[in-house]
Amino acid sequence: MVNIFDDFMYYLCLFIDKKRSYTYDDLILVLRDGWGDPQLKFWTIKNFKLVKIGDQNVVYDIKRNLPIVTYENLYQRIKECHERVGHHGRDKTWVEVGIRMIIT
Numbered sequence: 001m002v003n004i005f006d007d008f009m010y011y012l013c014l015f016i017d018k019k020r021s022y023t024y025d026d027l028i029l030v031l032r033d034g035w036g037d038p039q040l041k042f043w044t045i046k047n048f049k050l051v052k053i054g055d056q057n058v059v060y061d062i063k064r065n066l067p068i069v070t071y072e073n074l075y076q077r078i079k080e081c082h083e084r085v086g087h088h089g090r091d092k093t094w095v096e097v098g099i100r101m102i103i104t
Contacts, residue, residue: 069101
C-alpha cells in the first residue's frame, strides 16, 4: 500500500529551504521562462517537468510521472478520487490518490 503521508512529507521537505520557501508558481516560472537562481533551476529541472494541458501549465514529477497538486486544489482532487472509487471509504480513496497524483 502506498503511504501517501510519507510522499507528502517528502515533497513538502523538497520545497522548504533554509533561506526561502519555493511555491508552485516559482516552479512554473523556472520551467517555462528559466527564471530563478542557478540552484533553483538545477533542482527544478532535475525533479519536475511542465506539461501544457489546454491553456494551463501543470507541473509533473519526473520520477513518478504524476501531477503535483497544490493545497488550493487538494479538496477537489481528493473528492474526485473518492467518487472514482465509488464512495467505498477512506483507504480505497487514499490508494487512488496515491496512484493519480502527488500532494504538496
